[in-house]
Amino acid sequence: MDTKEILAKLSNCDGVSGAEIEVREVIEELLADYVEEFKTDALGNSISLKRGNKESSDIPRVMLVAHMDEIGLMVKEITEQGFLRFTTVGGIDKRTLIGQEVLVYGKDTLEGIIGAKPPHVQEKAERKRAIKLDDMYIDLGLAEARVKDLVSIGDIVVVKREFNELTGNRVSGKALDDRAGIAVMIETLEELERLRYQVDLFVVSTVQEEVGVRGAITSTYGVVPDIAVVIDVCHGRMPGVASDEAAKLGSGPAITLGPQVHPQLHQKFKDIAKDLNIDYQIMVDNNPRGTDAFAVQVTKSGIATSLISIPLRYMHTSVEALDLDDIKSAARLIANFINRVDSEFVEGLECF
Template identity: 65%
Template sequence: MENKEFLEELSNYTGISGGEKKISKVIKDILSNFTDEIKTDTLGNLITLKKGEGSSADKPKIMLAAHMDEIGLMVKDIDDDGFIKFTTVGGIDQRTLIGQEVSVYGKEVVSGIIGAKPPHVQNKKERNRAIKVKDMHIDVGRGEKEVKDLISVGDLVVTEREFSELDGNRVTGKALDDRAGVTVMLECLKELQRLYHEADLYSVATVQEEVGVRGATTSTYNIVPDIGIVIDVGHGKMPGTSDEDTAELGDGSVIVLGPQVHPKLHEKLKETAEEYDIPYQINAETTPRGTDAFAVQVARSGIPTALISIPLRYMHTSVETLDLTDIKQAGRLLANFVSQIDSEFVEGLRCF
């Protein structure tokens, strides 16, 4: 499967944090073609293993991690007129919610829209501020009894948005954060079909990143890798953003530098990119929080960790936008990095 088709399928599927079962099956069906072992753990992480060709006694273990969950909504209440009150699952930009089409996953999938009091009937104070989630509602066009027969408190709600292509290699859709990272793992595994690698490679599609990096915490504790590399998205350049906080779409993935990144891994990734003429960018991130890298780094007694990010515009909206070229180049970078890792390199990570 080509990267674009895989990413499109992932984007169009629903997998809100805590409800990743369906998206996990899609990923499993594809990654199983490129790995030797695949399993789902108790929390729901999808863990694959591609065995290396080194001796069993001292083969390094490398873990790639990209989260498969997405932000979404959850039903909080149903009023006497059948309007649904909701809360957020993960960090949603509430300014983008008004007027969105949604699907409510109750006893059956129910279509609806997000509405709020229009400006015509707002008072002056209300017109001068953003509408909050508590003042919004989902309208499914049905009365109270019918709504309550189909929908219950706790049901998940997802914004309806079809993946689509823009000019060039740009695409847009929901949940590209971080289905793009999962697609990078697929590209890496495809590249490794033609490369020798000594290390065992674990590729993990983690759950519940958007609500506290929970899946990465448990899967890293289980695998205990010698090296952990997290693939996520970072902010792409757009009007109104600063150069130091963003990266150009199409200029390669970002090799992040910061306290959550082991300096020798950072240097090795840069050396690999330069050796194989793979474009890359550098961004400094001073806080380890916000991605699975935080969880991987502090697992057990500590794991040498690196972070690769794909430039993405309009993060945490239903129109996230990226360049497919960056996904392909990130996959090439990781595959060639994995092919160069041996026990001697891993031993050197313990010496600063």
């Protein structure tokens, strides 16, 4: 599969936080040709291992991390008329929900639509306000008795959206935050097929990032790597977003700098990018709790952590958009970083 096919397969499957079984199965299928061992921990993280080319007891342990879960919805009430009231799982952009087609995972997979009272029958004051989540409903087109037979409180709901090709190398779809990071890890493994490296590489797809970076905590505690590379997304440049708060699509991954990033790793990534003429950008992130990097960094006595970000527009909607070249550049950058890590480099990492 090429990058676009991999990302399409990842985007089109579902895996809301706490219900990631489907996407985990797809990820492990895509990784199967590259890794030697698979493990699923008690929280549901997928942890795979690709051994390095060095026979030694002190071989470094490097962990790649990207989260597999996505934002979604959950049924919280079935009304007397058979409509579903719902809440969010993760920070979904509520403004984009009206008019969406959805899939409700009840006893069967049910198709529905999200609606609300139309402006024609709203009071004047109502028309001036944004529609609240409590005023939205899922309509399955079924009678109340049938709905109650098929749907239960707590059932998961996802927006029904197919991966879409835009012009050039641009694509859009749901859950590209952070299926883009998963795609980078798969592409990194493909790049490593052509390289010899001296680390044991743990490829970790984490769960429940969108509800509190939970999977990163348990998976890192289980692996205890010497170095971790977290791959996530950052805001892509678009109208109305300040240039210093976003990265340009198609100009390479963002090598992120902030309190969650080890300065020596940050510098190493920049040096490699310059040496190999890989396009890259620098992003400053002063809120470390926004990605798995924070949870990884503070595990046990601390992990030397770096963060590579893929520019993404329309984050936390069903039409997230990115440039495939940024995924390819990120994979090449990370693969060559892994290729240059050895015991001497790990021993030279200083505490900051």
